[in-house]
Amino acid sequence: MKSCKEMSAVWSISERRVREFCEEGKIPGAVKLGRQWQIPDGAERPADSRIVTGRYVKSGGANGRKPLPVGISDYIRAQSEYYYVDKTLLIRDFLDRKALVSLFTRPRRFGKTLNMDMLRVFFEISDEDTGRYFADKAIWQCGEEYRCHQGKYPVIFLTFKDVKYDSWQATFAKISGLLQEEFGRHSELGNSDRLAKYEKEYFEKVLNGEADEVELSSSLQKLSKMLTVHYNKAPIIIIDEYDTPIQEGYSKEFYDEIVGFMRNFFSGAFKDNSNLSYGFLTGILRIAQESIFSGLNNLAVSSVMDEEYDGYFGFTKQEVGEMLSYYGASDKADELRNWYDGYFFGSKEIYNPWSVINYLSKGCLPQAYWVNTGKNEVLEDVLDAATDDISEKLYSLLRGEPVIARIDQNVVYRSLADDPANIYSLLLVAGYLKTVKKVLQGDGAWLCEVAIPNRETAAVYKSEILSHLMQIGAMRRATANKIAESLYARDTKKLQDGIEEYMKNSISFYDAGAEGFYHGLVLGLIALMDNQYRIRSNRESGDGRYDICMIPRDNKYPAILMELKWNKELNEENLDALSAEALNQINVKGYDAEIRTEGIADNIKFGIAFSGKKVKIRTE
Template sequence: MADYISIKQASELWGISKARITKLCQEGRIDGAVRNGRFWCIPENASKPADMRTKNSKQSEHSKLLLPMPIGISDYKTASTEYYYIDKTLMIKDFLDEKPAVSLFTRPRRFGKTLNMDMLKTFFEISDEETSVYFKDKAIWSCGDKYTKHQGKYPVIFLTFKDVKYNTWELTLHKISDLLSKEFLRHPELSDSDKCNDREKKYYDRIADGNADLIDLSAALGNLSAMLKKHFGIAPVLIIDEYDTPIQQGYMYGFYDDAITFMRNLFSEGLKDNNNLSFGFLTGILRVAKESIFSGMNNLSVYSVLDNKYSQYFGFTKNEITEMTRAYSVPEKLDEICEWYDGYVFGEQEIFNPWSVINYFSNGCQPKAFWISTGDNSIIEEILEQADSELYDNLNSLISGKRITSYIDTNVIYPEIKKNPSSIYSFLLITGYLKYTRKDIANGNDYICELELPNREIRYAYKKEILDKLSGIFPQNLTIPVQEAIYKKDAVKLRELLCKIMLNSISSFDYSHESFYHGMILGLLVTFESGYRLTSNRESGLGRFDIQLMPRNSKLPGVLMELKSTKDKNDDLKALAKAALEQIDEKRYDTEMKAEGVDDIIRIGIAFCGKTAEVEVE
């Protein structure tokens, strides 16, 4: 009779989690495995299954190909064993080399913050499960005992506020209370610990049972860390993911002061001069230091998109993307991925949007703007309602492919954004809508940066989430007819549509200068981008054309537009539109298109005055 080993023994032998081996037994993928009551018995000489759906350094490119993409997976154990996982564990080494007391990482949404925090939790946390198996095939394990000795040695407090999205303070506080209750319940050993006194145990019960008042809740992190240190004899690690979500909700829905006051007290108890803490990690989108949430916290180290440290751990690097294309046997797709999802710069590191890349592979390598609508951008909409003409011109320049230069405040906070519309650039950079191509230190921690759009996906994002809002949201039922009118060379219909759009979406201030009309047309034409390269104010022939739509394939016509505007209602708009059309030929703006082999070119002259327009087409 064959000798058998337990699932635990097989886990240690093969370096696979017990849960995964149990599933493989249930699927009949381990030869000779038999069930004995509630347990599985595995033949001692059984071979490790060939397709373990786990990726390690010795794994073949073919087996990598079998792994699905971790869309929406923020659990490290699952992501690293059942999906294509890009190894970010050297982040642990970098941290342990310096051991800052409290680290705050600010990054745009969907750039891997929650998954990285769960990785840290899995690495550091004391557990009944042998969690080292999740790291033995990762880069951190080859770094030596200096680092691996920390694995599984600390109690961990873990909170994520990413789903605290309510429109009242009462509901927000109730959700936070529920999160704290669940985290206390994750440490049931404290309820009857002989290391904790009766007062502490009663406090534990109040939080765990959801019967705590505001003062009890504010002290939760400080008290929980003290109890954990008493019980385990070692201070815990505190991890807080998306800490600023309740603050953003408070700003948008009118309970900002309540949110700030509570979060300040909660973090002060848990992070400021807390001797019962080994170290802490926080993630968010904004730093919001000026709000005094972290007032007096000299132990806080902040790592933003402008800093070099940890820059390669949030998002994918060029080398990682290249390896992915090889693993999935699509190296020819690298240029397309770069065009759509590359372009971010964190510190000095070139970064790809990870959410969009994994969706791209999961979508059969068909590009789309996957990142759009993955978060709430109502703050951007509110800011743009206050936009002045200079801000409008700059955003139009960005979508035209140009760069702008702006002061970047690394401490940008929600109230100041509305008071100072120019701070929109800081907000857009931090939230992932801009990248910097150059940065120079201005004052203290602030910079003067040269800014541009990162990639093609963000151009779509500007159309959907920014430029539409800036122009009063162009009605979607009118943008398609605009395209049809252009293709049909229907000047009457195009004029009618432009006038209707202006009548419904702009104010008298908006059309005080020609740049508004230019920006409005650019916003409408972004919908052409699937078939065209949209450029504006670029030299061609004997001058600079206003707008050009260069076709991406030979089946589409090229489009050139020249715009004119006047404030004098007595001017002949028809004649002005005709002059604009003639200028296209006189200045030979079609030179670039003809050099590209485009012979079918639609030429359009448009003249504006107030909310009226005239159009000439040939």
């Protein structure tokens, strides 16, 4: 009988792989005695079923084209089985800069996990020649000074993208499981003759799921030391979506526990760790250094505002053009741009990669694909504290108007609700806004002109932000439909009933009571109809400025003009008179001049009066 170490020499593979064969039951006669496997002397090496380039290449879609990588974050599979957009020059740019620890902050579903797995495959020591996965990629053409790093480092890789639980106990259990799996990926350490007995005992404790919170908080530091000793080479540590459990902790009220753990966890890995070659982290928010990365002065941050690495997350215009040509859909370029383009990372124009891939895979069907990929629950806490000024600006954004905002990249989760103005910083880094113009301020913040990037994001904006502000969730869907149907049918009673029903279900929103407030309320309700109408507000027409005008996108619908009035504590008779005054103002001022200029003959005019939670509507 031979040990795993002895058989690894016979078969010319790693000891770790031999142990995996034993655990998978692929070596007849292998038995485990205590913690060690014993293998029959004449055992044959099992076939290695792991994925290699081209082994599982599919026949492709129509006309023999490769399928699109919907939801694929495994680099080896993505580049061999699917259409792959080459982002390997990220490796070149990193090696040129050689930052010890790099943090990349980008919105969800912009390719962070796939890029981190690409880095893992490129740098990690392996039994296989993993250089084959890069031989036809851009990085391989950059020369030996870059190729010499390929396959030369042990790598610790963790992704926290699925650590989404309601309690600290469940979150810790998941993190413990992820560490257990990662320690298992380095099973060669369990039999290493270079490690001390106490190190092997700690390794086995984590591997068996027996380590407690304190012990696991130093697990990255200890694992990196063991890998350095075993391989005589300091490892690379990659943490993907590091802030997902922190975000959950904030919204589910175990923020102190998760931050306390993560501060020690990351400090041991990245602060003054001599057993570290390089570190990579990804996330949505930067999170101020004093909160998590205390004293980590070697952290190089690449955010949506920075030009470094600006083309490596998301698709560039050129990359999208090549994809459209490959799939025979170049005629869809304008539609694709309107729906999924518009982001600016650094100085580059970027398309949402998740949505582009789904759009093409669905036969070029334009939909809001990104909205279904997750929910940023922190927005709810921030929106609860939104001021009237912020609410007004959010309505302006939804109407397609840019607003001026101060963007602070050092936002900490705990501070979001303390200063509601931080909502713009969160919306920008989370992918809900783009920067139209930006000016760096003396304190490191940016003064920006921000806007909604594209049609898809506008749909996401309505469903996740506007719906929260307007309490659409509390209003039955039938009520929303009633408002839309009543506008089409010119049914003032149905429209009045719908608005009153909404107001009754949203009583907490009616403390302020002023015309500007009701103006925003109506804009919020009709904004849900912007697929049928171009919605305009407070624009000059005729001899004055109308309140709201809805220009139909299709001539089968009528144009709609609304004039709003408000006063305190009106009885029914006076409220009715105020609605008549509003309707008369539309005619006297000639507010329909803009509609006539658009060549639209059919229009509906509404005079709407509010007082408290009461509403009266007149039309002609």
